[in-house]
Amino acid sequence: MTAGPRVLIADDQELVRAGFRLILTARGIDVVGEAANGADAVAETLRLAPDVVLMDIRMPGMDGLEAARRVLAQSPACRVIMLTTFDLDRYVYAALALGASGFLLKDVTPEHLAAAVRLVDTGDALLAPSITRRLVERFAAADRAPGPRPIHGDLAALTPRELEVLTLMGKGLSNAELAYALTLSEATVKTHVARIFAKLALRDRAQAVVLAYETGLVSPSRE
Template sequence: MTAGPPPSPRVLIADDQELIRTGFRLILTARGIDVVGDVADGAEAVAAERRLRPDVVLMDIRMPTMDGLEATRRILEHSPRCRVLMLTTFDLDRYVYAALALGASGFLLKDVTADHLAAAVRLVDTGDALLAPSITRRLVQRFAAESGRAGDSAAPAVHRDLTALTPRELEVLTLLGRGLSNTELARALTLSEATAKTHVARIFAKLSLRDRAQAVVLAYETGLVAPGDAAAD
Protein backbone atom coordinates (compact mmCIF):
# COMPACT_ATOMS: atom_id res chain seq x y z
CA MET A 1 0.00 0.00 0.00
CA THR A 2 1.53 3.30 -1.08
CA ALA A 3 1.45 6.33 1.18
CA GLY A 4 -0.68 9.23 0.06
CA PRO A 5 0.56 12.78 -0.38
CA PRO A 6 1.44 14.70 2.79
CA PRO A 7 -1.41 16.75 4.25
CA SER A 8 -1.66 20.32 3.05
CA PRO A 9 -0.16 22.88 5.44
CA ARG A 10 -2.61 25.16 7.20
CA VAL A 11 -1.56 28.79 6.65
CA LEU A 12 -2.29 32.09 8.40
CA ILE A 13 -1.50 35.31 6.50
CA ALA A 14 -0.62 38.46 8.46
CA ASP A 15 -0.17 41.64 6.43
CA ASP A 16 -1.63 45.13 6.75
CA GLN A 17 -2.17 45.37 2.97
CA GLU A 18 -5.48 43.83 1.96
CA LEU A 19 -4.28 43.33 -1.62
CA ILE A 20 -1.33 41.21 -0.42
CA ARG A 21 -3.56 39.10 1.82
CA THR A 22 -6.13 38.54 -0.91
CA GLY A 23 -3.53 37.76 -3.56
CA PHE A 24 -1.62 35.30 -1.40
CA ARG A 25 -4.83 33.59 -0.32
CA LEU A 26 -5.91 33.10 -3.95
CA ILE A 27 -2.46 31.81 -4.96
CA LEU A 28 -2.20 29.30 -2.13
CA THR A 29 -5.80 28.11 -2.33
CA ALA A 30 -5.43 27.50 -6.08
CA ARG A 31 -2.46 25.24 -5.28
CA GLY A 32 -4.28 23.16 -2.72
CA ILE A 33 -2.94 24.90 0.38
CA ASP A 34 -5.47 25.63 3.12
CA VAL A 35 -5.50 29.29 4.21
CA VAL A 36 -7.20 29.21 7.60
CA GLY A 37 -7.26 32.97 8.13
CA ASP A 38 -5.81 36.37 7.35
CA VAL A 39 -5.23 39.33 9.66
CA ALA A 40 -4.02 42.92 9.37
CA ASP A 41 -1.63 43.37 12.31
CA GLY A 42 0.69 41.52 14.64
CA ALA A 43 -1.64 41.46 17.65
CA GLU A 44 -4.34 39.86 15.51
CA ALA A 45 -1.76 37.38 14.22
CA VAL A 46 -0.86 36.25 17.74
CA ALA A 47 -4.53 35.83 18.69
CA ALA A 48 -5.39 34.06 15.42
CA GLU A 49 -2.44 31.66 15.72
CA ARG A 50 -3.63 30.56 19.16
CA ARG A 51 -7.19 30.15 17.92
CA LEU A 52 -6.56 28.56 14.51
CA ARG A 53 -3.30 26.65 15.15
CA PRO A 54 -1.82 27.06 11.66
CA ASP A 55 1.26 25.13 10.56
CA VAL A 56 2.80 28.16 8.82
CA VAL A 57 2.36 31.90 9.33
CA LEU A 58 3.20 34.32 6.52
CA MET A 59 4.19 37.36 8.60
CA ASP A 60 4.71 40.89 7.35
CA ILE A 61 7.62 42.66 9.06
CA ARG A 62 6.03 46.09 9.45
CA MET A 63 2.44 46.29 10.65
CA PRO A 64 0.48 48.62 12.95
CA THR A 65 -0.39 47.87 16.60
CA MET A 66 2.28 45.14 16.86
CA ASP A 67 5.02 44.59 14.29
CA GLY A 68 5.87 41.22 12.78
CA LEU A 69 9.00 40.82 14.88
CA GLU A 70 7.19 40.97 18.22
CA ALA A 71 4.37 38.82 16.85
CA THR A 72 6.91 36.22 15.71
CA ARG A 73 8.55 36.20 19.13
CA ARG A 74 5.21 35.59 20.89
CA ILE A 75 4.02 32.96 18.44
CA LEU A 76 7.21 30.90 18.57
CA GLU A 77 7.41 31.11 22.37
CA HIS A 78 3.85 29.82 22.62
CA SER A 79 3.88 27.36 19.68
CA PRO A 80 7.38 26.03 18.96
CA ARG A 81 6.09 23.76 16.21
CA CYS A 82 4.65 26.66 14.20
CA ARG A 83 6.75 27.89 11.27
CA VAL A 84 6.99 31.58 10.41
CA LEU A 85 7.95 32.98 7.01
CA MET A 86 8.65 36.70 7.03
CA LEU A 87 7.32 38.95 4.25
CA THR A 88 9.37 41.99 3.33
CA THR A 89 9.91 44.46 0.50
CA PHE A 90 13.65 44.73 1.19
CA ASP A 91 15.88 41.68 1.56
CA LEU A 92 18.76 43.33 3.48
CA ASP A 93 16.50 44.34 6.35
CA ARG A 94 17.65 44.38 9.99
CA TYR A 95 14.20 43.21 11.07
CA VAL A 96 14.47 40.18 8.78
CA TYR A 97 17.80 39.33 10.38
CA ALA A 98 16.33 39.68 13.87
CA ALA A 99 13.38 37.49 12.89
CA LEU A 100 15.71 34.74 11.64
CA ALA A 101 17.61 34.96 14.91
CA LEU A 102 14.33 34.56 16.80
CA GLY A 103 13.52 31.40 14.90
CA ALA A 104 11.67 32.44 11.75
CA SER A 105 12.27 29.80 9.10
CA GLY A 106 13.05 32.19 6.28
CA PHE A 107 11.82 35.22 4.42
CA LEU A 108 10.14 36.09 1.14
CA LEU A 109 10.06 39.28 -0.85
CA LYS A 110 6.51 40.44 -1.48
CA ASP A 111 7.04 40.27 -5.25
CA VAL A 112 7.63 36.51 -4.97
CA THR A 113 6.28 34.41 -7.83
CA ALA A 114 3.17 32.33 -7.23
CA ASP A 115 5.01 29.02 -7.61
CA HIS A 116 7.83 30.11 -5.29
CA LEU A 117 5.35 31.20 -2.64
CA ALA A 118 3.59 27.84 -2.61
CA ALA A 119 6.88 25.91 -2.70
CA ALA A 120 8.24 27.97 0.21
CA VAL A 121 5.19 27.27 2.37
CA ARG A 122 5.42 23.55 1.68
CA LEU A 123 9.17 23.50 2.38
CA VAL A 124 9.04 25.14 5.79
CA ASP A 125 6.05 23.01 6.73
CA THR A 126 8.36 19.98 6.50
CA GLY A 127 10.53 21.51 9.24
CA ASP A 128 13.27 22.83 6.97
CA ALA A 129 14.37 26.43 6.60
CA LEU A 130 13.93 28.53 3.49
CA LEU A 131 17.40 29.86 2.71
CA ALA A 132 18.50 31.46 -0.53
CA PRO A 133 22.21 31.21 0.35
CA SER A 134 23.49 34.28 -1.49
CA ILE A 135 20.80 36.61 -0.09
CA THR A 136 20.84 35.10 3.38
CA ARG A 137 24.62 35.31 3.56
CA ARG A 138 24.61 39.00 2.62
CA LEU A 139 21.89 39.67 5.18
CA VAL A 140 23.71 37.89 8.00
CA GLN A 141 27.10 39.36 7.10
CA ARG A 142 25.60 42.81 7.31
CA PHE A 143 24.13 42.50 10.80
CA ALA A 144 25.58 39.50 12.69
CA ALA A 145 28.85 40.97 13.95
CA GLU A 146 27.15 44.16 15.11
CA SER A 147 24.38 42.20 16.80
CA GLY A 148 26.80 39.86 18.51
CA ARG A 149 28.85 42.74 19.93
CA ALA A 150 25.85 44.73 21.09
CA GLY A 151 23.92 41.83 22.59
CA ASP A 152 20.99 42.90 20.44
CA SER A 153 17.77 42.72 22.43
CA ALA A 154 16.02 41.44 19.30
CA ALA A 155 18.31 38.40 19.24
CA PRO A 156 17.00 35.14 20.67
CA ALA A 157 17.92 33.23 23.78
CA VAL A 158 20.04 30.89 21.65
CA HIS A 159 23.01 29.23 23.30
CA ARG A 160 26.14 30.91 21.96
CA ASP A 161 28.47 28.75 24.06
CA LEU A 162 29.80 26.20 21.59
CA THR A 163 31.82 24.17 24.10
CA ALA A 164 29.14 21.46 24.13
CA LEU A 165 29.94 20.64 20.50
CA THR A 166 32.47 18.05 19.43
CA PRO A 167 35.19 19.07 16.93
CA ARG A 168 33.24 17.34 14.17
CA GLU A 169 30.05 19.16 15.13
CA LEU A 170 31.93 22.47 15.01
CA GLU A 171 33.00 21.58 11.47
CA VAL A 172 29.41 20.80 10.55
CA LEU A 173 28.08 24.02 12.08
CA THR A 174 30.70 26.02 10.17
CA LEU A 175 29.58 24.46 6.90
CA LEU A 176 25.93 25.01 7.81
CA GLY A 177 26.78 28.67 8.29
CA ARG A 178 28.19 28.75 4.79
CA GLY A 179 24.89 27.50 3.41
CA LEU A 180 25.68 23.86 2.63
CA SER A 181 22.88 21.31 2.35
CA ASN A 182 23.08 17.90 4.04
CA THR A 183 24.19 16.36 0.74
CA GLU A 184 26.94 18.96 0.38
CA LEU A 185 27.95 18.49 4.03
CA ALA A 186 28.31 14.76 3.50
CA ARG A 187 30.42 15.29 0.39
CA ALA A 188 32.65 17.91 2.02
CA LEU A 189 33.32 15.80 5.13
CA THR A 190 33.34 12.39 3.40
CA LEU A 191 30.38 11.15 5.39
CA SER A 192 27.18 9.37 4.52
CA GLU A 193 24.20 11.69 4.20
CA ALA A 194 22.54 9.90 7.13
CA THR A 195 25.56 10.65 9.34
CA ALA A 196 25.55 14.28 8.25
CA LYS A 197 21.86 14.53 9.19
CA THR A 198 22.61 13.01 12.60
CA HIS A 199 25.33 15.60 13.25
CA VAL A 200 22.96 18.41 12.25
CA ALA A 201 20.21 17.09 14.53
CA ARG A 202 22.62 16.84 17.48
CA ILE A 203 23.83 20.41 16.94
CA PHE A 204 20.27 21.70 16.88
CA ALA A 205 19.46 19.81 20.09
CA LYS A 206 22.59 20.92 21.96
CA LEU A 207 22.24 24.59 20.97
CA SER A 208 18.42 24.80 21.04
CA LEU A 209 18.28 25.79 17.37
CA ARG A 210 15.00 25.55 15.48
CA ASP A 211 16.47 25.08 12.02
CA ARG A 212 19.20 26.05 9.57
CA ALA A 213 18.25 29.72 9.59
CA GLN A 214 19.21 30.04 13.25
CA ALA A 215 22.32 27.94 12.61
CA VAL A 216 23.51 30.39 9.95
CA VAL A 217 22.95 33.35 12.27
CA LEU A 218 24.77 31.61 15.13
CA ALA A 219 27.74 30.62 12.99
CA TYR A 220 28.33 34.26 12.09
CA GLU A 221 27.64 35.69 15.53
CA THR A 222 30.14 33.34 17.16
CA GLY A 223 32.82 33.92 14.51
CA LEU A 224 32.78 30.39 13.08
CA VAL A 225 32.01 31.97 9.72
CA ALA A 226 33.34 35.37 8.74
CA PRO A 227 32.16 37.72 5.99
CA GLY A 228 33.83 36.69 2.77
CA ASP A 229 34.05 32.99 3.59
CA ALA A 230 33.11 30.76 0.69
CA ALA A 231 29.55 29.51 0.61
CA ALA A 232 27.25 27.53 -1.59
CA ASP A 233 24.98 29.62 -3.83
Protein backbone atom coordinates (compact mmCIF):
# COMPACT_ATOMS: atom_id res chain seq x y z
CA MET A 1 0.00 0.00 0.00
CA THR A 2 1.38 3.39 -1.00
CA ALA A 3 1.91 5.83 1.86
CA GLY A 4 0.02 9.10 1.70
CA PRO A 5 1.65 12.53 1.52
CA ARG A 6 3.53 13.90 4.52
CA VAL A 7 2.45 17.47 5.25
CA LEU A 8 3.86 20.48 7.09
CA ILE A 9 1.42 23.25 8.06
CA ALA A 10 2.85 26.79 8.29
CA ASP A 11 0.47 29.44 9.64
CA ASP A 12 0.83 32.00 12.41
CA GLN A 13 -2.65 31.21 13.75
CA GLU A 14 -2.67 28.20 16.04
CA LEU A 15 -6.38 27.65 15.45
CA VAL A 16 -5.83 27.37 11.69
CA ARG A 17 -2.99 24.89 12.15
CA ALA A 18 -5.03 22.79 14.57
CA GLY A 19 -8.06 22.80 12.29
CA PHE A 20 -6.11 21.80 9.20
CA ARG A 21 -4.27 19.09 11.14
CA LEU A 22 -7.57 17.64 12.34
CA ILE A 23 -9.05 17.68 8.84
CA LEU A 24 -6.04 16.04 7.21
CA THR A 25 -5.35 13.38 9.82
CA ALA A 26 -9.03 12.38 9.80
CA ARG A 27 -8.61 11.68 6.08
CA GLY A 28 -5.48 9.58 6.42
CA ILE A 29 -2.93 12.29 5.61
CA ASP A 30 0.11 12.44 7.88
CA VAL A 31 0.84 15.90 9.32
CA VAL A 32 4.50 15.67 10.28
CA GLY A 33 4.98 19.17 11.66
CA GLU A 34 3.83 22.74 12.12
CA ALA A 35 5.42 26.19 11.92
CA ALA A 36 4.17 29.58 13.12
CA ASN A 37 6.39 31.74 10.89
CA GLY A 38 8.33 31.62 7.66
CA ALA A 39 11.76 30.99 9.18
CA ASP A 40 10.46 28.00 11.13
CA ALA A 41 8.69 26.73 8.01
CA VAL A 42 12.00 26.68 6.11
CA ALA A 43 13.86 25.03 8.99
CA GLU A 44 11.17 22.42 9.60
CA THR A 45 10.96 21.60 5.90
CA LEU A 46 14.69 20.87 5.85
CA ARG A 47 14.45 18.83 9.05
CA LEU A 48 11.29 16.84 8.32
CA ALA A 49 11.36 16.62 4.49
CA PRO A 50 7.57 16.79 3.99
CA ASP A 51 6.05 16.08 0.59
CA VAL A 52 3.71 19.08 0.79
CA VAL A 53 3.87 22.36 2.71
CA LEU A 54 0.71 24.37 3.36
CA MET A 55 2.16 27.89 3.57
CA ASP A 56 0.30 30.94 4.86
CA ILE A 57 1.18 33.88 2.63
CA ARG A 58 1.31 36.43 5.46
CA MET A 59 3.24 35.57 8.62
CA PRO A 60 5.34 37.62 11.05
CA GLY A 61 9.05 37.97 10.38
CA MET A 62 9.80 36.05 7.19
CA ASP A 63 6.57 35.99 5.19
CA GLY A 64 5.20 33.05 3.25
CA LEU A 65 6.50 34.31 -0.09
CA GLU A 66 10.13 34.39 1.02
CA ALA A 67 9.69 31.11 2.90
CA ALA A 68 8.23 29.48 -0.23
CA ARG A 69 11.16 30.75 -2.31
CA ARG A 70 13.65 29.20 0.11
CA VAL A 71 11.76 25.94 0.48
CA LEU A 72 11.49 25.50 -3.30
CA ALA A 73 15.18 26.31 -3.76
CA GLN A 74 16.42 24.06 -0.96
CA SER A 75 13.91 21.21 -1.29
CA PRO A 76 13.03 20.92 -5.01
CA ALA A 77 10.95 17.77 -4.52
CA CYS A 78 8.68 19.50 -2.01
CA ARG A 79 5.35 20.92 -3.19
CA VAL A 80 4.05 24.18 -1.74
CA ILE A 81 0.40 25.24 -1.54
CA MET A 82 -0.13 28.86 -0.52
CA LEU A 83 -2.88 29.73 1.96
CA THR A 84 -4.60 33.08 1.60
CA THR A 85 -7.69 34.99 2.68
CA PHE A 86 -8.14 36.69 -0.71
CA ASP A 87 -8.32 34.99 -4.10
CA LEU A 88 -6.86 38.03 -5.92
CA ASP A 89 -3.63 38.36 -3.95
CA ARG A 90 -0.48 39.68 -5.66
CA TYR A 91 1.72 37.74 -3.25
CA VAL A 92 0.04 34.49 -4.25
CA TYR A 93 0.69 35.38 -7.89
CA ALA A 94 4.37 35.95 -7.10
CA ALA A 95 4.48 32.59 -5.30
CA LEU A 96 3.04 30.83 -8.35
CA ALA A 97 5.72 32.47 -10.49
CA LEU A 98 8.36 31.15 -8.08
CA GLY A 99 7.05 27.60 -8.37
CA ALA A 100 4.30 27.11 -5.79
CA SER A 101 1.89 24.43 -6.96
CA GLY A 102 -1.24 26.46 -6.30
CA PHE A 103 -3.20 28.19 -3.59
CA LEU A 104 -6.19 27.65 -1.35
CA LEU A 105 -8.47 30.08 0.42
CA LYS A 106 -8.48 29.55 4.17
CA ASP A 107 -12.21 28.80 4.15
CA VAL A 108 -11.60 25.78 1.91
CA THR A 109 -13.87 22.80 2.56
CA PRO A 110 -12.33 19.78 4.31
CA GLU A 111 -12.82 17.61 1.22
CA HIS A 112 -11.17 20.15 -1.07
CA LEU A 113 -8.23 20.61 1.31
CA ALA A 114 -7.46 16.89 1.42
CA ALA A 115 -7.96 16.50 -2.33
CA ALA A 116 -5.63 19.45 -3.02
CA VAL A 117 -2.84 17.97 -0.90
CA ARG A 118 -3.15 14.62 -2.65
CA LEU A 119 -3.25 16.27 -6.07
CA VAL A 120 -0.05 18.28 -5.73
CA ASP A 121 1.69 15.29 -4.14
CA THR A 122 1.28 13.49 -7.48
CA GLY A 123 3.25 16.29 -9.15
CA ASP A 124 0.27 18.09 -10.64
CA ALA A 125 -0.60 21.75 -10.08
CA LEU A 126 -3.63 22.94 -8.16
CA LEU A 127 -5.38 25.09 -10.73
CA ALA A 128 -8.94 26.19 -10.13
CA PRO A 129 -9.33 27.56 -13.66
CA SER A 130 -11.58 30.58 -13.05
CA ILE A 131 -9.84 31.84 -9.91
CA THR A 132 -6.31 31.13 -11.11
CA ARG A 133 -6.86 32.83 -14.46
CA ARG A 134 -8.37 35.90 -12.79
CA LEU A 135 -5.39 36.03 -10.44
CA VAL A 136 -2.83 35.72 -13.23
CA GLU A 137 -4.64 38.14 -15.53
CA ARG A 138 -4.75 40.76 -12.82
CA PHE A 139 -1.06 40.69 -11.94
CA ALA A 140 0.77 39.37 -15.01
CA ALA A 141 1.29 42.86 -16.39
CA ALA A 142 2.12 44.47 -13.03
CA ASP A 143 5.35 46.42 -13.13
CA ARG A 144 6.34 45.68 -9.57
CA ALA A 145 5.30 42.20 -8.53
CA PRO A 146 6.98 41.28 -5.20
CA GLY A 147 10.02 39.05 -5.36
CA PRO A 148 12.39 38.21 -8.20
CA ARG A 149 11.10 36.91 -11.50
CA PRO A 150 12.37 33.38 -12.15
CA ILE A 151 14.31 32.58 -15.32
CA HIS A 152 12.30 30.16 -17.43
CA GLY A 153 14.61 29.71 -20.38
CA ASP A 154 14.20 30.72 -24.00
CA LEU A 155 10.84 30.30 -25.70
CA ALA A 156 12.78 30.00 -28.95
CA ALA A 157 13.84 26.53 -27.78
CA LEU A 158 10.25 25.33 -28.22
CA THR A 159 8.99 23.74 -31.41
CA PRO A 160 5.92 25.32 -33.04
CA ARG A 161 3.76 22.50 -31.63
CA GLU A 162 5.19 22.95 -28.13
CA LEU A 163 4.53 26.69 -28.34
CA GLU A 164 0.94 25.93 -29.31
CA VAL A 165 0.58 23.54 -26.37
CA LEU A 166 2.03 26.10 -23.94
CA THR A 167 -0.36 28.77 -25.22
CA LEU A 168 -3.37 26.51 -24.72
CA MET A 169 -2.12 25.47 -21.26
CA GLY A 170 -1.99 29.16 -20.43
CA LYS A 171 -5.66 29.37 -21.35
CA GLY A 172 -6.42 26.66 -18.82
CA LEU A 173 -6.86 23.58 -21.01
CA SER A 174 -6.32 20.18 -19.43
CA ASN A 175 -4.41 17.40 -21.17
CA ALA A 176 -7.67 15.85 -22.35
CA GLU A 177 -8.84 19.20 -23.73
CA LEU A 178 -5.47 19.77 -25.39
CA ALA A 179 -5.68 16.36 -27.04
CA TYR A 180 -9.14 17.15 -28.41
CA ALA A 181 -8.22 20.66 -29.59
CA LEU A 182 -5.03 19.53 -31.33
CA THR A 183 -6.30 16.14 -32.54
CA LEU A 184 -3.59 14.31 -30.62
CA SER A 185 -3.55 11.43 -28.18
CA GLU A 186 -3.28 12.27 -24.48
CA ALA A 187 0.02 10.38 -24.39
CA THR A 188 1.43 12.66 -27.09
CA VAL A 189 0.17 15.73 -25.24
CA LYS A 190 1.84 14.54 -22.04
CA THR A 191 5.11 14.14 -23.95
CA HIS A 192 4.85 17.70 -25.29
CA VAL A 193 4.06 19.05 -21.81
CA ALA A 194 7.01 17.21 -20.26
CA ARG A 195 9.37 18.59 -22.91
CA ILE A 196 8.07 22.13 -22.37
CA PHE A 197 8.66 21.85 -18.63
CA ALA A 198 12.18 20.51 -19.19
CA LYS A 199 13.17 23.14 -21.77
CA LEU A 200 11.82 26.08 -19.75
CA ALA A 201 12.70 24.77 -16.27
CA LEU A 202 9.06 24.82 -15.17
CA ARG A 203 7.89 22.86 -12.15
CA ASP A 204 4.26 22.43 -13.18
CA ARG A 205 1.23 23.90 -14.94
CA ALA A 206 0.91 26.77 -12.46
CA GLN A 207 4.26 28.16 -13.59
CA ALA A 208 3.32 27.44 -17.21
CA VAL A 209 0.17 29.56 -16.90
CA VAL A 210 2.10 32.44 -15.35
CA LEU A 211 4.78 32.24 -18.05
CA ALA A 212 2.21 32.19 -20.86
CA TYR A 213 0.78 35.48 -19.61
CA GLU A 214 4.10 37.13 -18.75
CA THR A 215 5.53 36.43 -22.20
CA GLY A 216 2.39 37.57 -24.00
CA LEU A 217 1.46 34.15 -25.39
CA VAL A 218 -1.89 34.64 -23.69
CA SER A 219 -3.48 38.06 -23.30
CA PRO A 220 -5.74 39.06 -20.41
CA SER A 221 -9.41 38.91 -21.30
CA ARG A 222 -11.38 42.09 -21.77
CA GLU A 223 -14.18 40.88 -19.49
